[in-house]
Amino acid sequence: MLKSSVSEESREISYSTWRSYVLNNGSEELIRLEEECWSPWLSAPAESLLGRAEIFPEGQICAHSEQGLLASLSVNRIHWDGRAETLPTWDQVAGDPSTCERTFSADGNTLCLLSMNVRKEVRGRRLSGTLVRSLLNHARQVGAEHVIGSFRPSAYGEAVLSAVERGCAPPEFADYCFGRDSAGTLIDPWLRTISKMGMKPVVVDHEAMSRHVTAKEFEDLRRDSWRAIDLAGRTAWWCNETGFFYQQEGGMFRYVESNLWGTLAV
Known part of the structure; x- marks a missing residue:
């Protein structure tokens, strides 16, 4: 290769x-x-x-x-x-x-x-x-x-937390992925990098990665920097990642993140 x-x-x-x-x-x-x-x-x-x-x-x-x-x-x-x-x-x-x-x-x-x-x-x-x-x-x-x-947009989680801390509505995932700065450059570092390599976006991968953990596993994973925030009317745990943890029935927690499907020209 x-x-x-x-x-x-x-x-x-x-x-x-x-x-x-x-x-x-x-x-x-x-x-x-x-x-x-x-x-x-x-x-x-x-x-x-x-x-x-x-x-x-x-x-x-x-x-x-x-x-x-x-x-x-x-x-x-x-x-x-x-x-x-x-x-x-x-x-x-x-x-x-x-x-x-x-x-x-x-x-x-x-x-x-x-x-x-x-x-x-x-x-x-x-x-x-x-x-x-x-x-x-x-x-x-x-x-x-x-x-x-x-x-996976590398700074989406940070953008969500920043918006919440400023009292603003968190950015929608798709809006963030396609968001550009005043110079017309994609705002997300990894999406910007891969786009320079020729990546063309196709569609949002709404549940790209999903993981279930027990309440004990969640507590073992949780760090002081994690925050419980309101995300689209649901309580979500910000965990310094692209996705978020959500508590499920029975005490389980589910981590889920969206990604962006894209193609590279052969």
Whole structure:
């Protein structure tokens, strides 16, 4: 999918599949990077990561250097008829378990980006752009018709909390995703970045990710910074994420977040 290495800021960055990297270095760094980039209730377990590397090795790519693992890209291959109304949720693409073993199609016409992880200290070095280009190159090589992703706006939760603290109505999800500043630039950092790579929005993925936890698990997860806020007439727990927790009958809590389905030109 990629050239084996490229020099960046005088430091050589190499690219390989997860499977190759794990065979040579073990799985600890891959798991640690996932845990660094995702909250505990959203982080894929080790068995899911290693399962994806076996189910679709060409779709799981990582960047690494003498510093160790720097970034990772996770992709699934599925069938999609190109219509917005038939797009699944992120959870449905990943499957249950989220190894993609029940959703991967070897002759699928669509490559779907599942996640992009970049170590904090190397963000801003355009590794995400290189990995996306590798995905598009692979799509062309295998004759895929579509490259899609359920993209999560990285600062939506912050925008909601900021509005509530100012006594304003929280922004609607779709309005926020398409919101632009005075210069005409998308206001969300990740949507702005992926749009510069050619992402064209398709439709909101209203329940992209959904997780249920018990009351005890919720209390164990909850941090002092979390806030109970009114969101569209419901009490929601702001948790410094794209989505929010809602209390359910029987004491359970459900986390749910929306994402934005978009396409990348092959």
